[in-house]
Amino acid sequence: MTLHNEIPTNQTVELSDVEKAQIDKLLLETPYTSGASIDALKIIQSHRGWVSDTSLLALSLYLNLPLGDLDSVATFYNLIFRQPVGKVVLHPCDGISCDLMGGQKIRLCINKQLKITNGQTTEDNQFTLIPLPCLGACDKAPVMIANQILFELIQEESLPLILNNLTEATSK
Amino acid sequence: MNSEQSIEQSTEQGREQSPKPTKPLTRFITDDDNCWQLSQYQNLGGYDGLKHALTLSHTAVLDEIKASNLRGRGGAGFPTGLKWSFVPQGDDAPRPKYMIVNADEMEPGAFKDRLLLEKTPHQIIEGLLIGGYTLDADIGYIFIRGDYYTAIQHIEIALKECYDNNLLGKDILGSGFNFEIHIHTSAGRYICGEETALINSLEGKRATPRAKPPFPQVAGLWGKPTIVNNVETFCNLPHIINFGADWFKSLGRFKDSGTKIFGVSGRVKNPGLWELPMGTPIGEIIENYAGGMSDGYKLKGYLPGGGSTDFLLEKHFDTPMDYDEIGKQRSRMGTGTIIVLDDKYCPVAMVLNLVKFFAQESCGWCTPCRDGLPWAAVLLEKIEQGKGELTDIEQLEDLCKFAAPGNTFCALAPGAVEPLQSALNYFRDDFEQHIEQKSCPYCAQDHSEAAHD
Numbered sequence: 001m002t003l004h005n006e007i008p009t010n011q012t013v014e015l016s017d018v019e020k021a022q023i024d025k026l027l028l029e030t031p032y033t034s035g036a037s038i039d040a041l042k043i044i045q046s047h048r049g050w051v052s053d054t055s056l057l058a059l060s061l062y063l064n065l066p067l068g069d070l071d072s073v074a075t076f077y078n079l080i081f082r083q084p085v086g087k088v089v090l091h092p093c094d095g096i097s098c099d100l101m102g103g104q105k106i107r108l109c110i111n112k113q114l115k116i117t118n119g120q121t122t123e124d125n126q127f128t129l130i131p132l133p134c135l136g137a138c139d140k141a142p143v144m145i146a147n148q149i150l151f152e153l154i155q156e157e158s159l160p161l162i163l164n165n166l167t168e169a170t171s172k
Numbered sequence: 173m174n175s176e177q178s179i180e181q182s183t184e185q186g187r188e189q190s191p192k193p194t195k196p197l198t199r200f201i202t203d204d205d206n207c208w209q210l211s212q213y214q215n216l217g218g219y220d221g222l223k224h225a226l227t228l229s230h231t232a233v234l235d236e237i238k239a240s241n242l243r244g245r246g247g248a249g250f251p252t253g254l255k256w257s258f259v260p261q262g263d264d265a266p267r268p269k270y271m272i273v274n275a276d277e278m279e280p281g282a283f284k285d286r287l288l289l290e291k292t293p294h295q296i297i298e299g300l301l302i303g304g305y306t307l308d309a310d311i312g313y314i315f316i317r318g319d320y321y322t323a324i325q326h327i328e329i330a331l332k333e334c335y336d337n338n339l340l341g342k343d344i345l346g347s348g349f350n351f352e353i354h355i356h357t358s359a360g361r362y363i364c365g366e367e368t369a370l371i372n373s374l375e376g377k378r379a380t381p382r383a384k385p386p387f388p389q390v391a392g393l394w395g396k397p398t399i400v401n402n403v404e405t406f407c408n409l410p411h412i413i414n415f416g417a418d419w420f421k422s423l424g425r426f427k428d429s430g431t432k433i434f435g436v437s438g439r440v441k442n443p444g445l446w447e448l449p450m451g452t453p454i455g456e457i458i459e460n461y462a463g464g465m466s467d468g469y470k471l472k473g474y475l476p477g478g479g480s481t482d483f484l485l486e487k488h489f490d491t492p493m494d495y496d497e498i499g500k501q502r503s504r505m506g507t508g509t510i511i512v513l514d515d516k517y518c519p520v521a522m523v524l525n526l527v528k529f530f531a532q533e534s535c536g537w538c539t540p541c542r543d544g545l546p547w548a549a550v551l552l553e554k555i556e557q558g559k560g561e562l563t564d565i566e567q568l569e570d571l572c573k574f575a576a577p578g579n580t581f582c583a584l585a586p587g588a589v590e591p592l593q594s595a596l597n598y599f600r601d602d603f604e605q606h607i608e609q610k611s612c613p614y615c616a617q618d619h620s621e622a623a624h625d
Contacts, residue, residue: 029354030376031394032375032376032394034375034376034377035374035375035376035394036376037376038356038359038373038376039356039357041359042318042357042359069377072378073376073377073378076361076378076379076535077358077359077360077361077379078359078360078361079318079319079358079359079360080359091319094525094529095280095281095479095525095529096280096281096479096511096522096525096526096529097280097281097437097438097511099517099521099522099525100437100438100439100511100512100513100514100517100522101437101438101439132319132360133278133280133362133529133532133533134278134279134280134281134282134283134479134529135319136277136278136282136283136285136286136317136319136320137283137286138281138282138283138435138437138443138509138511139283139435139436139437139443139444139445140443141437141443145319148321150321150322
């Protein structure tokens with residue numbers, strides 16, 4: 001696995017024009033700037049893969065919101081990443097309905113195949129593993145979300161194919 | 173406008189001709205993959221409820237909702253009409269007033285809102301519009317779980333269809349009623365489903381619940397009057413207005429009104445979701461609709477309403493899925509999605525999974541939840557690994573008491589300990605056996621050789 005500890009830096013980054021335009025659009029819908037903060041963080045993440053200290057600072061300066069407020073929000077929510085992630089983030093469900101149907105075995109299998117544990121990224125930077133609670137597809141358990149696709153009724157035998165297809169999809 | 177006129181005509185015809193449905197919530201779901209789109213929704217009578225509501229006074233619509241005895245479908249079961257009646261009305265009421273759909277489904281074992289969001293986005297929007305009209309509100313939000321990609325896509329397209337067809341925006345269908353709807357995709361935390369935490373999240377804050385009072389009806393989003401209701405609650409409104417409160421009340425088989433989307437997951441033959449009358453007995457749902465247990469498995473117990481409800485047993489099969497009746501058995505209707513525990517999965521492991529989830533999703537605001545739940549998880553893990561002592565069981569019981577309603581800001585911790593306290597009651601032998609034989613009696617069996625990450 002690789003450790004992704006960002007090296008502290010005095011460098012500043014600018015938000016891109018696209019990011020600024022998308023954030024400006026949010027501001028039209030909220031009476032107070034802070035109302036846009038979560039969606040703005042998601043916009044930055046959609047362009048950069050994660051939210052670094054420097055991009056957090058850039059957002060703070062752009063929205064004129066305290067850095068601490070933005071970081072307290074960024075670190076609260078499951079889907080905002082404050083560390084770099086691989087090309088594909090695997091979200092196997094660890095809810096009880098999946099576990100009753102063998103979900104834990106599937107997660108152990110992913111651990112073994114990719115040689116990573118929860119929260120880690122593979123050495124080739126292809127996969128990051130972040131299990132999520134109940135994904136709301138309990139009648140199709142066990143399930144996993146990756147690349148915005150919901151994989152249902154996953155079996156141990158089908159895992160290699162799923163991971164292969166995900167790798168191929170990102171190499172295109 | 174032509175399309176408008178044709179809607180009006182079909183409304184009038186629909187009201188006279190079509191028989192009143194017995195499964196209103198799913199009546200718009202057909203085999204067609206595009207049944208969620210506006211044209212198909214309208215062909216089947218969609219937006220008739222809104223059109224009818226717009227001809228009535230605000231008070232008349234609220235009275236109809238009150239008379240229907242609709243109770244919130246998100247878990248708490250609070251009467252919707254009563255909740256709404258606390259919103260300030262009249263010309264001097266604070267503005268804007270907000271109306272929010274809670275579509276942040278994340279309760280373990282709950283998957284009913286996903287169906288409604290993906291298949292009937294217009295039913296939700298119509299319900300929200302009727303709600304907005306009833307309380308003379310200005311702005312609606314749909315707060316939707318960020319992982320529900322298909323649902324988000326459908327809702328976004330549906331909203332655009334509404335704006336393009338004068339069903340949203342200014343002077344809706346020529347009625348003079350103005351209403352905007354925004355969508356917020358959650359960044360993911362279970363606590364966002366708690367209404368005041370959801371409001372904080374919409375304000376761009378950490379989703380910690382607020383102390384009440386003031387209640388959101390009076391001072392909610394940005395300090396303005398705000399209503400938050402579950403997806404399924406809103407879905408009922410078009411039908412109540414269309415077919416009347418008396419019809420709605422007649423749908424239930426017991427005391428509660430209407431229908432509900434019930435679901436079953438776990439080792440049953442046919443896991444899934446079904447719209448059934450309120451008051452349908454639990455056993456009927458598990459046996460007839462879910463097909464009973466899968467071959468080779470026996471029923472050990474079940475959580476009747478998702479991960480934060482108390483276990484019940486086979487002996488409770490005759491209990492109607494009715495808020496008060498399940499309450500009499502010391503459990504809750506919750507989301508109405510039943511999680512079945514089979515005889516080969518360790519009940520301690522099941523409770524451990526749930527408690528770990530609630531511990532992780534605690535917002536950290538108050539002590540019984542922030543400190544109590546992780547402690548309970550540690551004790552359960554100890555027991556599951558065969559390292560437990562009998563005093564651990566007593567400590568778990570204490571932790572359940574600490575997290576009881578009244579000791580916490582919100583319902584997360586009290587809900588979290590419901591499966592735990594009932595498991596300690598019904599499956600105490602299993603806990604004690606783990607401790608006595610210093611290992612998990614189930615581990616040799618089905619679910620896992622290593623039950624611990």
